[in-house]
Amino acid sequence: MAERTHNKAEGREAGGGQDKRAGKPAMAPPTRKKAAHPKQQQQGKPHSATRSKQATYRQKHPMNQQSASAETVKTGDRIIVTIKRIGINGEGVGYYRRKAVFIDGALPDEVVKAKVTRVESGYLNGEIIEIEKRSAQRQEPPCPVYGICGGCQLQHMTYASQLQAKEEIVRESFQRYAKLQEIPLRPIFGMDNPWGYRNKAQLQAGREGEDIIAGLYAAGSHRLIDISGCPIQHPVVNRVMEQVKEVMEELQIPVYNERNRDGAVRTIVARVGQATGKVQLTFITSTDRLPDSKRLVELIRERLPMVITVAQNIHKGKSPLVFGNKTVILWGSEQLEESLGDVRFALSPRAFFQLNPEQTVKLYNAVQEAADLSGSELVVDAYCGTGTIGLWLAPFAQEVRGIELIPEAVLDARDNAKSTGVDNAHFYEGRAEQLLPDWVSRGIRPDVVVVDPPRTGCERPLLDAIVKSKPKRLVYVSCNPATLAKDCQVLLSGGYKIEWVQPVDMFPQTSHVECCALLIRK
Secondary structure, three states, rough: OOOOOOOOOOOOOOOOOOOOOOOOOOOOOOOOOOOOOHHOOOOOOHHHHHHHHOOOOOOHHHHHHHOOOOHHOOOOOOOEEEEEEEEEOOOEEEEEOOOEEOHHHHHHHHOOEEEEEEEEEOOOEEEEEEEEOOOOOOOOOOOOOOOOOOOOOOOOOOHHHHHHHHHHHHHHHHHOOOOOOOOOOOOOOOOOOOOOOOOOEEEEEEEEEEEEEEEOOOOOOOEEEEEEOOEOOOOHHHHHHHHHHHHHHHHHOOOOOOOOOOOOEEEEEEEOOOOOOEEEEEEEEOOOOOOHHHHHHHHHHHHHOOOEEEEEEEOEEEEOOOOOEEEEEEEOOOEEEEEEEEEEEEEEEOOOOOOOOOHHHHHHHHHHHHOOOOOOOEEEEEEOOHHHHHHHHHHHOOEEEEEOOOOHHHHHHHHHHHHHEEEEEEEEEEEHHHHHEEEEEEOOOOEEEOOOOOOOOOOOHHHHHHHHOOOOEEEEEOOOHHHHHHHHHHHOOOOOOEEEEEEOOOOOOOOOOOOEEEEEOO
């Protein structure tokens, strides 16, 4: 998934900034004669006024001459690019002299004049100077800090076009990494309302002048951007964040200063229960003591009656992880009750839970369809995290065995099983590539294997272990189409075939796309 306990539930949340390009050459476009720019499609010689304009422009920008090679382009040069598609990070992708060009903010079918900002052997990066031909997909972003905070990449694109682009990202990934020109790709599951869906905000605290702000760091910088009114956050979460900032200001509670390494509050975390509307509020501090905590709790209870927990998590170190190891409940319930379908969860402040419950149900229904359980199967849920998928499938299977490397996640999974009343799901601490072969050697062979790895995909030893254990059905849940396609290539050579791939838009307005893929043994 885009965020998970076993990967980064205690790190920065997904969407806090764009991924940086790793410098890998992009796939070259199909070999064909490049179409001329519309302005260059005149028959015969251009008239004198046009020739004069062209000559003047070439004098000012010599690298734009038709005879120029992409290999001679330098940083700072101006080029004209027709955008072909949206890239995996939400950027526009076009080609200049058959060399890939990545331009943030550009949309398919647009013709843009761009300044080259980076030159690599396999690609160019550029920034828009002027949009010469505007796409019908373009819209005005509703967020005032869009393009600055880095949390969203596609607000400037209509939602219908976002869904289409994400389907293309999945298709392109399989073409490039699995060498499959055609895949059984189902229409993406979108949202009726693609705003206000995130049930948790995890925002850094800081100051802008005399004011306390809460937000994300701008991509590639330490500049904090206030996003406490973020349009993709749940409205209740936004209201809580605004009130908390006001209360902290009134009580003069010191926020953490990263440069000076002083102050108290580093991060503010608010999570709302979809079913109840109740809120769990956590202050992550660099100190053992939260200044004026008693009065802080009193004012929060007075102004925010939906808050049922006020907690403090202590994180003194320099680790990039957001949460520390110690959590203290200052007031209220130790856990927030939540549910997905018929599965109930009791969430501690550090516990992982899906950020978009509405879309998670659609994703898990696809997983259930792919597993095709009759009640007699053994299901192994690798990378099980806190057990959400395993518990979703447990009522339809004979037994579910979840495997997870992080001890705290295993304990949460067991607690969730108890909360839901599931007694046929068991969760084990360890590595799936080790436990799975051990079970098979003892005659415990899975009928269905479910994997839900981090963005880096499955480790090769696990893929090899799955192939050797020969489950009839493999359900692959992915938050990265590129690694999904790469792993599928390994599984295809191991005797599996792709039955279907179901994309799910878990995070509208961002470039992220989730997939559920069903592979069956030939």
